[in-house]
Amino acid sequence: MTLGQGRTIAFYAPMKSPRHPVPSGDREMARNLMGLLSGSGAMVTLASELRIYDKSGDAERQAILRAKAAHEIDRICTEIVTAPKAERPDLWLTYHNYYKAPDLIGPTVARRLSIPYVQVESTRAKKRLSGPWSEFAQAAHDAADAASVIFYLTQQDHQTLLRDRYCDQHLVHLSPFLLDHRLPEPSDRSGPMLCVGMMREGDKLASYRILADALAQVAQPWRLNIVGDGPARPEVEQVMSRFGNKVRFLGELDRDALGILYRKASIFVWPGVNEAFGMVYLEAQSHGVPVLAQDRPGLRDIVTNWDLSALTPPPDSGPEGYAQALTQVLDDPVLCDRQASRVRNRIANRHLAPAAAQRLWSTLSPLLEIPS
Template identity: 55%
Template sequence: MARVAFYTPMKSPDSPVPSGDREMARNLLAAIGAQGDAVDLVSHLRVFDKTGDAQVQDKLRTEADAEAQRLIHTLAPDTALWVTYHNYYKAPDLLGPRVSRARKIPYVQLESTRATSRLTGPWAGFAQAAHEACDAAQVIFYHTANDLITLERERYGSQQLIELPPFLPRADLPGAAACEGPMLVVGMMRHGDKLASYQILAQALALLDGAWSLNIAGDGPARAEVEALMAPFGAKVRFLGQLDRADVQAHYQKVSLLVWPGVNEAYGMVYLEAQSSGLPVVAQDRPGVRDVLAPSDYPKVEDGPAGLAHRLQTLLANPSLRRDIGAAAQAHVAARHLQPAATKRFWQAVRPLIGGQK
């Protein structure tokens, strides 16, 4: 068994603010430790500059200098590996490379991106730091084909690039949904990309014929804007508020399909959750999103709300098609996106770095 130092520069896994990043970090902690290895969350230092502010970056570098020195001297003596999740230009890993070098332990990354276009401009220093942290990694695990493009182009030396598909923190599947009832949306209500998805959705709903209904699970600072978008549909749209995982899982069993356009989603854990319950998913064919979706007929982005509406109309009119697509989606998740597969893939690549395979 090995002891692993785990770090997330953008957001700690125990942050009180829900997000896909926090969810994936928690899943990775569980997967890495699933064979009995010890996984220590070694730092809560958040190195994140949202706006490209030089003063913020200078302050974070100073904090990181102190934190790196602390960790060099206090990291558990038997720590055999450092793992950093989500190193990128707004949240570079300023700790892992330094501590790993000083302690002479292997350094690997999960879901890292290289952004050479950011090496000039307000994030130039942080982008360079993220780039150098990528160079320091012996292995980089990538989640999507889109991330692989720049990782491969900028690959450093004999560095290994290994796919680690996004996964659910479970070893089995829930029962299959009946694929009956209202449609379901599960999405935070934030300005920017999330609100853009709600806008596309509202435009698509306006094109639907016949009887339909939609439940929306989620909340956030853009709630008023989302409610305004859905106001024309009256009682057809029901707001459920923010739900915990168990409640969302229960709703998967009571709906006909999940719909979410997926504007700039890195991949979207909600798609995996819905598919694991045997639900068909209606999403636009976007980079990242397509890495977690079972093969099906997804509308193209260029087809806009009309394409989304056409797909919804087709599925709403055909219960047997919904069930067939849902069954295929569930099988896809079982084969590729559950925790045991992630644990196996991670340790097959990393165990040799720390002196012996299990």
């Protein structure tokens, strides 16, 4: 694809660089965006690897990060103005700006260079404008205000972006996407159920606990492969220990090894506590693996609905609701066959690279005065 041929894009992800060593959905989406832009013909440069992230609302850390960002701005601007004209960016694109990880660099650099500034996945949180993250929350709001365009990935984000939109700012829906141009080989669904998730305290561990408590209530025969690793692995192994060899821990796997599992998986199980969207859901569905997740705002944009609403249990139904849904799915292979076809069709139509590139460049081209 040559939609961006001849253009240079400066890319930045304040929360987690696409080169960060720890895997996550955030890193995967950042990599996908860079890949989509470069695959469309643009030259994409990673403008900075400075991580601007304050997990706990620490004023001292925020001050240090602000100082580092100021130095980084000067470094970037100096490098750009002394670079050959062909290597200077035509546009700055920031991925994931929010109150814990505001973009403290992009708006200033874009203003100094007089180039368009664009964001993908930006959130506004008014309630954070007071409290320990107040300054970072304001910085995230200011960065969002500076963007000519914000691409939102979920309807939940769209609601707050629309509510607090700056002037006539352009808000554009970009569906979360896989970098593939075509669907992979479908699963024959002859193998165990599959779960893919990092193992860390908080929401991820909460999902594992819900899953374990639900599995304890499922009477039908089942087996489960778990892919993932992290500091909370001992806790995950403990909550799953009651099931013995019905659960197999495979650790962290690369894309090819995970693809082998997807091509055998019968059902993808992951409750998705507070998931923004979750790339693993897209990967599973691209292989025709039905997904069983709770009914949560971010997931509604990417998880294909079942024929029966009871198969998307609300969070307040807890492990019991999840167990009831899983029991029903395991009891009805015809339902699973139908869902397997539906999920692949949805991914093909909405969540692959060609559709994402067209949506992205149809908005970026006018900013760069590229004929569509």
